[in-house]
Amino acid sequence: MKDTLISVRNRALRTVYKWILKPILFQFDAELIHDSFIKIGQTIGKSVITRKISSFFCNYKESSLEQNIASLNFVNPLGLAAGFDYEGRLTETMPEIGFGFETIGTITNYPYGGNIKPRLGRLPKSRSLLVNKGFKNLGIHKTLENLVGKKFKIPVGLSIGVTNTSSLSNQKEAILDIVNAFKVAENYKIPFSYYELNISCPNLQTSVEFYSATNLEELLSAVTKNKLSKPLFIKMPIDKTDTEVLEMLEVILKYGVTGVIFGNLQKNKQDPTLDPKEVALFSKGNFSGKPTEKRSNELISLTYKTCGGKIIIIGCGGVFNADDAYKKIKLGASLVQLITGMIFEGPQVISDINLGLVKLLKKDSYKNISEAIGKD
Numbered sequence: 510m511k512d513t514l515i516s517v518r519n520r521a522l523r524t525v526y527k528w529i530l531k532p533i534l535f536q537f538d539a540e541l542i543h544d545s546f547i548k549i550g551q552t553i554g555k556s557v558i559t560r561k562i563s564s565f566f567c568n569y570k571e572s573s574l575e576q577n578i579a580s581l582n583f584v585n586p587l588g589l590a591a592g593f594d595y596e597g598r599l600t601e602t603m604p605e606i607g608f609g610f611e612t613i614g615t616i617t618n619y620p621y622g623g624n625i626k627p628r629l630g631r632l633p634k635s636r637s638l639l640v641n642k643g644f645k646n647l648g649i650h651k652t653l654e655n656l657v658g659k660k661f662k663i664p665v666g667l668s669i670g671v672t673n674t675s676s677l678s679n680q681k682e683a684i685l686d687i688v689n690a691f692k693v694a695e696n697y698k699i700p701f702s703y704y705e706l707n708i709s710c711p712n713l714q715t716s717v718e719f720y721s722a723t724n725l726e727e728l729l730s731a732v733t734k735n736k737l738s739k740p741l742f743i744k745m746p747i748d749k750t751d752t753e754v755l756e757m758l759e760v761i762l763k764y765g766v767t768g769v770i771f772g773n774l775q776k777n778k779q780d781p782t783l784d785p786k787e788v789a790l791f792s793k794g795n796f797s798g799k800p801t802e803k804r805s806n807e808l809i810s811l812t813y814k815t816c817g818g819k820i821i822i823i824g825c826g827g828v829f830n831a832d833d834a835y836k837k838i839k840l841g842a843s844l845v846q847l848i849t850g851m852i853f854e855g856p857q858v859i860s861d862i863n864l865g866l867v868k869l870l871k872k873d874s875y876k877n878i879s880e881a882i883g884k885d
């Protein structure tokens with residue numbers, strides 16, 4: 510009965526979003542809409558009444574979706590990926606929308622004003638977003654200062670990357686920059702549940718890369734030198750070969766990293782899921798959404814087959830519905846993250862996916878989502 514009512518509620522919201530809100534919102538500049546939504550979302554989060562209203566319209570809870578992973582409790586496996594709530598303004602609102610966890614950032618040691626516009630664009634036919642922000646952020650001090658005193662209802666993680674500046678010209682400087690950001694995060698005592706180390710942003714000025722086993726080893730040895738107080742996840746690229754990824758995983762396992770996230774944006778403009786006419790509208794940037802899905806799934810599967818049980822996998826890329834999320838879970842992901850699906854489908858997609866997952870679990874006779882992990 511409860512699920513039928515939620516299903517009817519979601520269908521109504523989906524219709525309003527698809528036929529009224531989205532056609533209006535998609536007329537305006539994507540970055541302007543994103544910034545406006547952050548402001549609205551932050552306002553909603555400030556009052557108990559607006560939080561309760563959001564929860565009434567969007568939330569959905571079911572015990573078969575609950576898991577304990579890395580000693581953290583997740584009410585459901587669906588998280589907001591890094592890049593939507595850069596400054597942690599939505600930490601009160603996202604649990605009411607129905608997310609089981611969220612990542613703030615990516616934040617860097619020093620602030621960065623963002624790459625030259627357009628930094629965000631829509632590719633509706635490709636079901637993708639053009640992203641060229643390049644870690645636009647306030648810097649770690651300012652960001653964390655704004656979060657002092659906050660308590661989080663769901664696990665909230667902090668994504669850290671290298672400062673986007675050409676002045677960090679070599680590997681040592683880049684590593685020091687990242688290590689310093691981790692030190693600041695550890696000192697602030699904000700109740701983050703985990704860290705993400707983003708080594709895979711394709712929109713940076715620096716020529717330093719951490720993809721080779723040697724470079725990654727140097728980075729991880731420095732970051733983990735002083736034991737971190739929270740689990741560490743590495744945000745992985747999706748444009749590397751299987752062999753390269755396996756070499757990276759070998760290093761990652763050596764340093765006791767809790768998990769990996771597959772993965773970041775699609776760099777390949779020739780990817781068959783991208784509409785060439787839409788791609789031609791943008792000279793710089795990389796792509797989210799459906800163009801990331803296939804390779805994300807392949808790498809989840811590869812990692813589960815080779816390192817399953819030794820490392821936690823978070824699946825990210827192209828999740829628009831419950832089938833997409835379930836596929837990642839059955840390939841080996843314990844948790845799933847998204848951004849683009851929410852922008853194209855509307856905020857009710859979170860409870861839609863969770864509701865759909867419950868149905869899929871029942872169909873496969875699983876009592877809890879954890880039983881489905883890696884079953885394909």
Ligand SMILES: Cc1cc2nc3c(=O)[nH]c(=O)nc-3n(C[C@H](O)[C@H](O)[C@H](O)COP(=O)(O)O)c2cc1C
Binds near residue numbers: 668772798
């Ligand atoms: C607007 C936008 C900004 C992003 N910024 C970041 C970022 O700062 N750090 C990061 O690790 N990933 C970032 N990403 C990548 C997403 O976290 C995610 O890996 C990718 O979009 C694939 O997921 P999706 O298809 O559900 O959007 C960004 C994505 C989008 C759409």
